[in-house]
Amino acid sequence: MKKQTIDTRPAGPKPWYDPRVRSLFFQAIAIALVFWGGWILVDNTLSNMESRGISTGFGFLGETAGFGIIMNLVPYDATMSYGRTFWVGLTNTLLVSAMGVVAATILGFIIGVARLSSNWLVAKMALVYIEVIRNIPLLLQIFFWYFAVLSNLPSPRQSVDVGGALFLNNRGLYLPDPVTQEGFGIVWGGILLAIAAVVGIRIWAKKRQLATGQIFPTFKVGVAILVLVPIISYLVAGRPLEWDLPALRGFNFGGGITIIPELAALWIALSLYTASFIAEIVRSGILSVSKGQTEASKALGLPNGLTLRLVVIPQAMRVIIPPLTSQYLNLVKNSSLATAIGYPDLVAVFMGTTLNQTGQAVEVVAITMAVYLTISLLISLFMNIYNRAVAIKER
Amino acid sequence: MQTPPKDQPGKKPGIIRVEGMHKWYGDFHVLKDLNLTVDQGERIVICGPSGSGKSTFIRCINRLEEHQQGKIIVDGIELTDDVRHIDTVRREVGMVFQHFNLFPHLTVLENCCLSPIWVRKTPRKEAEASAMEYLERVKIPDQANKFPGQLSGGQQQRVAIARALCMKPKIMLFDEPTSALDPEMIKEVLDVMIELAGSGMTMLCVTHEMGFAKTVADRVIFMDGGEIVEQAPPHEFFTNPQEARTQKFLQQILAH
Ligand SMILES: Nc1ncnc2c1ncn2[C@@H]1O[C@H](COP(=O)(O)OP(=O)(O)OP(=O)(O)O)[C@@H](O)[C@H]1O
Numbered sequence A: 001m002k003k004q005t006i007d008t009r010p011a012g013p014k015p016w017y018d019p020r021v022r023s024l025f026f027q028a029i030a031i032a033l034v035f036w037g038g039w040i041l042v043d044n045t046l047s048n049m050e051s052r053g054i055s056t057g058f059g060f061l062g063e064t065a066g067f068g069i070i071m072n073l074v075p076y077d078a079t080m081s082y083g084r085t086f087w088v089g090l091t092n093t094l095l096v097s098a099m100g101v102v103a104a105t106i107l108g109f110i111i112g113v114a115r116l117s118s119n120w121l122v123a124k125m126a127l128v129y130i131e132v133i134r135n136i137p138l139l140l141q142i143f144f145w146y147f148a149v150l151s152n153l154p155s156p157r158q159s160v161d162v163g164g165a166l167f168l169n170n171r172g173l174y175l176p177d178p179v180t181q182e183g184f185g186i187v188w189g190g191i192l193l194a195i196a197a198v199v200g201i202r203i204w205a206k207k208r209q210l211a212t213g214q215i216f217p218t219f220k221v222g223v224a225i226l227v228l229v230p231i232i233s234y235l236v237a238g239r240p241l242e243w244d245l246p247a248l249r250g251f252n253f254g255g256g257i258t259i260i261p262e263l264a265a266l267w268i269a270l271s272l273y274t275a276s277f278i279a280e281i282v283r284s285g286i287l288s289v290s291k292g293q294t295e296a297s298k299a300l301g302l303p304n305g306l307t308l309r310l311v312v313i314p315q316a317m318r319v320i321i322p323p324l325t326s327q328y329l330n331l332v333k334n335s336s337l338a339t340a341i342g343y344p345d346l347v348a349v350f351m352g353t354t355l356n357q358t359g360q361a362v363e364v365v366a367i368t369m370a371v372y373l374t375i376s377l378l379i380s381l382f383m384n385i386y387n388r389a390v391a392i393k394e395r
Numbered sequence B: 001m002q003t004p005p006k007d008q009p010g011k012k013p014g015i016i017r018v019e020g021m022h023k024w025y026g027d028f029h030v031l032k033d034l035n036l037t038v039d040q041g042e043r044i045v046i047c048g049p050s051g052s053g054k055s056t057f058i059r060c061i062n063r064l065e066e067h068q069q070g071k072i073i074v075d076g077i078e079l080t081d082d083v084r085h086i087d088t089v090r091r092e093v094g095m096v097f098q099h100f101n102l103f104p105h106l107t108v109l110e111n112c113c114l115s116p117i118w119v120r121k122t123p124r125k126e127a128e129a130s131a132m133e134y135l136e137r138v139k140i141p142d143q144a145n146k147f148p149g150q151l152s153g154g155q156q157q158r159v160a161i162a163r164a165l166c167m168k169p170k171i172m173l174f175d176e177p178t179s180a181l182d183p184e185m186i187k188e189v190l191d192v193m194i195e196l197a198g199s200g201m202t203m204l205c206v207t208h209e210m211g212f213a214k215t216v217a218d219r220v221i222f223m224d225g226g227e228i229v230e231q232a233p234p235h236e237f238f239t240n241p242q243e244a245r246t247q248k249f250l251q252q253i254l255a256h
């Protein structure tokens, strides 16, 4: 009775010919090699540090830093801890990266579209921009903006003065700082109201399109509401905002908001450089949409603007997103060139001064690398989610 | 020449009028002195050897290509550089392409509703209901929520026809609608086109399907070297071609 159950499956191959078994085997070997290599590295470093008498662990983060940093978004002074220097560096890195991503994206899209313009001059100018900017090393461009352009601005006493509120000199750009007064809550209320109204109008416009077919200019009306309602509520509340104007005190300016030249140089260079790559990505994305698509759209009577918006761009985005993601990642990583001109980013502050003063190389490098890895993974994650949303379904 | 629809009441004569039309690609003279009048409800088949300018010609009729000399008047509107005229004409002229050119990022239903909603300003519900009617007419209502990439070639081409019809055009242009299809799918597309011809649609059709020409065409036009060499009702055209070039072409194509 043993041989009652008959196995109807076809006889499988010998284990060493089975692709699944094979791939498991090779993966196991690869993982083992990685762990072995990691273990050798860690073991080696630890025993080296022990022999040189360096203490390990993250206790140093609580010690007093004792050095100044020229720009901080989170409160900081020299009496604070090394842990605080980490946050100062991180927020500075995030600031310049975010500013760079926004500027590079806008500029890159404009130049990418200009590159395809039927106007000869516009197209050629875009081409020259792309070819010049992306073929000069980024570090050189940062130096150019910092040493050749911004350092040659006049000294604080000879500042470029725009209406007594805005000053530009070789120490930076000084802007008035808005200080909210009592009653500013009304303005916040106005802003919230405007946002709610725009959302409401969008929903209503969609419903009306369903019912009557009329297309409401949601975008234009929305922008008008978002601009006008806060302004009106500002006036109604009795202008509850005062400006802290920058003013010359001795040899330098005080008050207001300062954009230091290190930040400006790094931001301009990162944005211009990355924009040249984004422009090429945008151009190839648009070109990847076949001519048949535009023709079909035109043949259906859709005018050029709608053809671009409803047919070309949605398809181009699918091609643009993955390389655009890697440009964003490059921008964040390139922001660490800040060290070269002394912008206090994470690498300059934490992996620079903090590391030099504490000597905790392994910990500091590990933390810094983990931060960059986290930022990169987060960007990739968001871009992947977006990409999944615009992906085209095939069979 | 007498074509049956001309005599029917309510049919506009000369819904398409092409007069002394020339087109060049750079130095290359593609279309030479074309003259053609198509009445409403007329069904025209255009054939001719490869490179003879058939595609270029019908693409001039909805201004996907520009002509440089002569006149093209569609439904009373002359095609010039004026963008408003071009958009008006394109709303009344549907086109079906050899390679379907469906929008891959939209579902079948969205493909059909796009232009009615944005150009004709039809309420979405109405546009969708009307699109479903046309999808039923081309016999694929069950595919409405699929994406073009999930359909067979024949199904895609039928969606393309439905999409063009959703604009309720007065004229339909077809540029070799079956030549990218496998033989078993050609029939399903031709059946739809024959049904459409029966409904009184004005049709200009570039095709090598001579069976289709014999069944539905009011007139067959033979083009060669950028010229209209000969035009005649199908029976005359196939049994008694006048020009030597037409005879040679027919011999080649019917030899298959
Ligand atoms: N954009 C263009 N630039 C230059 N020449 C072109 C262009 N498009 C077409 N031609 C030329 O014009 C001629 C007519 O082309 P067309 O596509 O109208 O031919 P056709 O009769 O449709 O041929 P087929 O049966 O192969 O589709 C061909 O010689 C072709 O090489």
Ligand SMILES: [Mg+2]
Residues within 6 Å of the ligand: B054, B055, B056, B175, B176
């Ligand atoms: Mg052709």
